[in-house]
Amino acid sequence: MKNSSFFVKSYGCQMNLYDSKKIVSILQSRGFKQNTRPEDADLVIFNTCNIRDKAAHKLYSDIGRVNKTKRDKTIAVVGCVAQAENSEMFNKNSSIDIVLGPQSYHLLPQMLLDLEKNPKQINTEFIVNEKFDYLSAQNKPQGISSFVTIQEGCDKFCSFCVVPFTRGPEYSRPIKSILQEVESLTINGAKEIVLLGQNVNAYEDLSSSKKSNIADLIQTISENEKVERIRYTTSHPINMSDELIKLHSTNEKLMPFLHLPVQSGSSRILKKMNRKYDKDFYRRIINKLKFVNPNIEISSDFIVGYPGETDRDFYETIDLIEELKFTQSFSFIFSPRPGTKSATQNDKTPLSIKKERLLILQQKLKDIQFNFNKEFIGKKLKVLVENQSSSNPAYYFGRSPFMQAVYIKASNIKAGELVNANISSCNHKNLYASC
Numbered sequence: 001m002k003n004s005s006f007f008v009k010s011y012g013c014q015m016n017l018y019d020s021k022k023i024v025s026i027l028q029s030r031g032f033k034q035n036t037r038p039e040d041a042d043l044v045i046f047n048t049c050n051i052r053d054k055a056a057h058k059l060y061s062d063i064g065r066v067n068k069t070k071r072d073k074t075i076a077v078v079g080c081v082a083q084a085e086n087s088e089m090f091n092k093n094s095s096i097d098i099v100l101g102p103q104s105y106h107l108l109p110q111m112l113l114d115l116e117k118n119p120k121q122i123n124t125e126f127i128v129n130e131k132f133d134y135l136s137a138q139n140k141p142q143g144i145s146s147f148v149t150i151q152e153g154c155d156k157f158c159s160f161c162v163v164p165f166t167r168g169p170e171y172s173r174p175i176k177s178i179l180q181e182v183e184s185l186t187i188n189g190a191k192e193i194v195l196l197g198q199n200v201n202a203y204e205d206l207s208s209s210k211k212s213n214i215a216d217l218i219q220t221i222s223e224n225e226k227v228e229r230i231r232y233t234t235s236h237p238i239n240m241s242d243e244l245i246k247l248h249s250t251n252e253k254l255m256p257f258l259h260l261p262v263q264s265g266s267s268r269i270l271k272k273m274n275r276k277y278d279k280d281f282y283r284r285i286i287n288k289l290k291f292v293n294p295n296i297e298i299s300s301d302f303i304v305g306y307p308g309e310t311d312r313d314f315y316e317t318i319d320l321i322e323e324l325k326f327t328q329s330f331s332f333i334f335s336p337r338p339g340t341k342s343a344t345q346n347d348k349t350p351l352s353i354k355k356e357r358l359l360i361l362q363q364k365l366k367d368i369q370f371n372f373n374k375e376f377i378g379k380k381l382k383v384l385v386e387n388q389s390s391s392n393p394a395y396y397f398g399r400s401p402f403m404q405a406v407y408i409k410a411s412n413i414k415a416g417e418l419v420n421a422n423i424s425s426c427n428h429k430n431l432y433a434s435c
């Protein structure tokens, strides 16, 4: 094979980070060596995200930068931008050699070989079951906290989102293959399993007569003695079943933290977004979760300045944030994506107003997060230690049950341990502790 070293750059969500790790593992198993700098690699892979306009633009400027360093590289664009832009990518930038959709990157080694016959290679088919089959044979150690994809794709068609077009319809991975991957990860030291999916709580295993949902899957994984903690992301409010909610009170390994995107606190805007729930529905889900487990903390996603969002709609979102006290969140200004319904909607709100709204919303979220972190000063928190700092070995990094990043000063702990950390200080992002 002509390429002997590679570099991967990942854009966007956790699913992409997970996919990039799998790409690394596929290529290493074929004898490729990973490089940390694109200029030193023969093959440069961009694993792309198409959720926001910025990420897609960044891709083309990154390709330009790589081209300046050395011309005879192979450039592969994989992921959601590849799926959305398809063969058009070759016209936009002639240095691209491979275009590969997110459901078929397991075909990358073969496409590299085929480049000798045909200098432009493309595959954007939805062959997700084949990808899962292939990947279950590629299990590699990831770390103390390890991701496992259990579901891909989306049938919800929110009016602002490209995922149903780039990742295809909802598909759940067979439970047997998931449990094999979990077993292999725990043998290699994983203590926390994070189940991943675009609509992770829509998971439904149809591969056997006993149809298993995500609650069944979490319960089964928790019976593995080597697993200490379980998380799942990203969930959709309409798929929060009573069974899954109840599991947050009965399963101690299921962490009391849930990422549940609401997007807006205005029912009028939620309808325009085709989110399939209103504010009261969302509030009821959170109240049910807090009823079964009063310790549970929620994080969310917010889109500010959706077409037609008025001041009143925006302040309904602020009120919901104040009411439900989200302790970690992601928030962005609406970015129209080609091919989605909202890209064609009339949007009269000036960008300056949207920016102002985003600042107000982010300050509110930051204050809530800071106040939440402050509550732990002087208290003990159970932290799963993930690694020792390479720049300052006196410090270890871990996560609390509520996903807070905790930096622990200690000399007698190691990665993989669950420790009782004494929290001494914090800022809005991190907790600082000793042990």
Ligand code: SF4
Pocket: 154, 155, 156, 157, 158, 161, 162, 163, 164, 198, 199, 236
């Ligand atoms: S639920 Fe909506 S936002 Fe989430 S992936 Fe599906 S279409 Fe996109």
